[in-house]
Amino acid sequence: MKHRHAVLASASAAGVLALGSMVAVTLPASAAATGCSVTYTVQSQWPGGFSANVAITNLGAAISGWTLTYDFPNAGQSVNNGWSATWTQSGAHVSAASLSWNGSLNTGASTSAGFVGTWSGANPVPTSFALNGSACTGSVTSPTAGPSSASPTPSTSSSPKPTGPAPQLHVSGNKIVTSTGKAYRLLGVDRSSAEFACVQGKGLWDNGPVDQASVDAMKTWNIHAVRVPLNEECWLGVNGSPSGAQYQQGIKDYVNLLVANGITPIVDLHWTHGAYTNGPDWHCKDATATCQKPMPDAQYAPQFWTGVANAFKGNDAVVFDLFNEPYPDLASNWDKTLGWQCLRDGGNCTGLPYEAAGMQSLVNAVRATGATNILMVGGLEWTNDMREWLAYKPTDPKNNIAASWHSYSNNACASASCWDSQIAPLAQQVPIVIGEFGADNCGYDYMNTLTTWADAHGLSYLAWTWNPWGCSTGAVLIKDYNGTPEPGIGEGLKAHLLTQNPYPTP
Template identity: 75%
Template sequence: MAALTLPASAAPTAGCAVDYTVQSQWPGGFTANIAITNLGSPITSWTLSFGFPDSGQKVGNGWSATWSQDGAQVAAESMSWNGALATNASASVGFVGSWIGQNPEPSSFAVNGTTCTGSVISPTASPSSSPTASPTPSPSNPSGPAPQLRVSGNKLVTSDGTPYRLLGVSRSSGEYACVQGKGLWDNGPVDQASVDAMKTWNIHAVRIPLNEECWLGLNGSPSGAVYQQGVKDYVSLLVANGINVILDLHWTWGAWTNGPAWHCTDVHATCQKPVPDAQYAPQFWASVASTFKGNNAVVFDLFNEPYPEAGADWNKTLGWQCLRDGGTCTGISYEVAGMQDLVDAVRGTGATNVVMVSGLEWANDMREWLQYRPADPTGNLVASWHAYSFNACASAACWDSQIAPLAQQVPVVLGEFGQDNCGFDYMQGLTNWADTHGLSYLAWTWNPWGCTSGAVLIKDWAGTPEPGVGEGYRAHLRGQNPYPTR
């Protein structure tokens, strides 16, 4: 390990540490990861530099920095999303390299032109010098149980009326594992250690997709009481650790035979359907609401990503009517449960939990949400929006025209978002926009599936971030406070 030292002119105190690790090596090639930790006062950007000991060593593709090489000298400049490092904060960068003959590790590093010394440097100051600025506050890690939530105007608030944002991740597997013979959580941990890993990212909310048939005991293994108990146990653990939970109805019953070939035609809950079914979805929500009523730290996301307009040749008016009112919908072979049916099922149990209702086009089109929102006697209704880089509404101009006016009327929760590669540029722009407009957001997904085409945040259940997307989102979350006014 070597250490980096920042120049005294850049901050009242300086000092950093670097850990250079060759993660894998093969004849002629290798991958390296470099962890940089700021030991001094906060900095806003950095340039890491070092020299390769052997002339045959070269940097190829790199991530989480802008890489360059001149002869044996290498430089890595911070990105817009990872340049700011608070005291004791870290950034991780890496690259794929090549070598000829041998591959020794660099022994000397520098940042912003200053050679590493391995100590914190405090500049000499006269007795009349002004005191140094306070370090950037550390992330507001969850402590105590998650807050009970309700809607007030266009904000989510805690029981005492304090504004609150749901900031976190979706944790997939509860929707598919039971019907694919993979248990309930696809062999992933749901223990205290796994929750502690989430807390190191400053995660305050987790969205859990569920399977309708597994919950009701109609299909899959585990199903029925065993499945329900597993969900209840995980929810209890998260809430006890200060993390709000969103329960999302993701996979449902009903054959979808009118869509493109890639759509699922299985009548069972083995994939995403265009709208929930009247056969079982109201029963599902009545059961879930009965289970969690009285615990308003839990939020109900009524249906993941509706697209009923696909069955009506993309007629949006018919799509909105189908989504709200259900019944017999054009191009859909099963009886539909509308959002009003599902709100009624929840409220019929006496549950007052906050309820999320989506828009059309896989929850990306929210333009007529206000006109077609279901009635809710409790007023605890929020708009559920999804925004991936490949969706139709995927630019700040669209968000300004379609989402900002909605967010002025009701709380908007960005229940899923991501981009179609493993970078963070689109997600950075979206989260910055959401922060400015007071939206909640949860990225897809907290699952170690390997990021090859995007939407995967972690490399393992310990929370090691994927380069680019995971590192960027972790750094962004660590700079957020769910209490926007504090």
């Protein structure tokens, strides 16, 4: 979707008048093999509303499913919207039942769930919790029940962590394969900031690390691919700082570091030039590359890809994502035929006051350099609409194109039934990479449904985003660059990635 850092940097929610203090209470646990501890944290509070997180640690024997229960102290308190559990309330009594991906808790393992609620009068913290009917009091009386406290233990499998350099890749039929012909899935995250920091006075990486330690943190999640969004004006030296040769070197260094660590980099053209003055009021209309435009511009985008292709040609471990999220169909008043034609052919597209670079011209720019890297090409409607992708696929002399699809919970195609009818048929013809996915809350529910479906259909996927921006409206995976996962969204994705092998079984 449109760049999320700008949204996350603003107020965390509409209508928030005052941010309440964070209130945490740690409640120790009960008996023997059913011991547990709970930390209830009010993350934010405003007149009449609040959000809270509940962290659970199992101190007893391993369990395969859990239900947390507690009572609100005040009659005016209620749960409205929850994540990472099935939330129900009857009177003051609240229940949160585990989901398929977070129900198993070994001794010492932790998980968390959260919700947005309402309150009136006062918003006191609950003082008594139970897990599967046993009170959580923090001590374990049985000497065989395991330790009284431990660090979270994610579910792991024998899936290989990245070792050695990233594989050289190409498209074969509907699969991405290695140089030896073995199928390979791109499973990982987006590492945002190179697309905006250079034009916002924040340097190249928004003051975040891109060193070996930061890559090692990714490897603890079993991340095998990282999508790196770029800014064309910074790459070309037209605007921003750093720009030109300094910016290019910074990108090359990070891409090479990822490859050396066995992680596939996906270089993405994210922010581009072109004043979209006819856009809706919410749209950024700046002519410079400070936001997501409907289409790349003919003035700079082909030059950008010529430069990027020359920088990485000969290294087919690097994938090129030609343009982040096209939406020329909005500019043409949702005329899909005009939108698809603009996407492929560019030119003077309906509703765009600047000349657009079509995907065919970008393919041509890359291939003219001699680069043979895999190219990712998106669809319409912020690349969520893929229905005519095959009919308007650009011609590639290398026949080395994958489809780029994005899937967020607030998109038009955001259900398994839509994926079955619109995405699955395309996946039978061409590799599909979900270049971005996420939800509009901090839970893992939607993402769990999507990754499970994608696994069953052999799709690659990368979650937005590996940046510690605070998860208040979703799409933020980590609390810090050490890889500490955000509750719900980050914990769920990390646990899932740790079960995945990029080499799919037949």
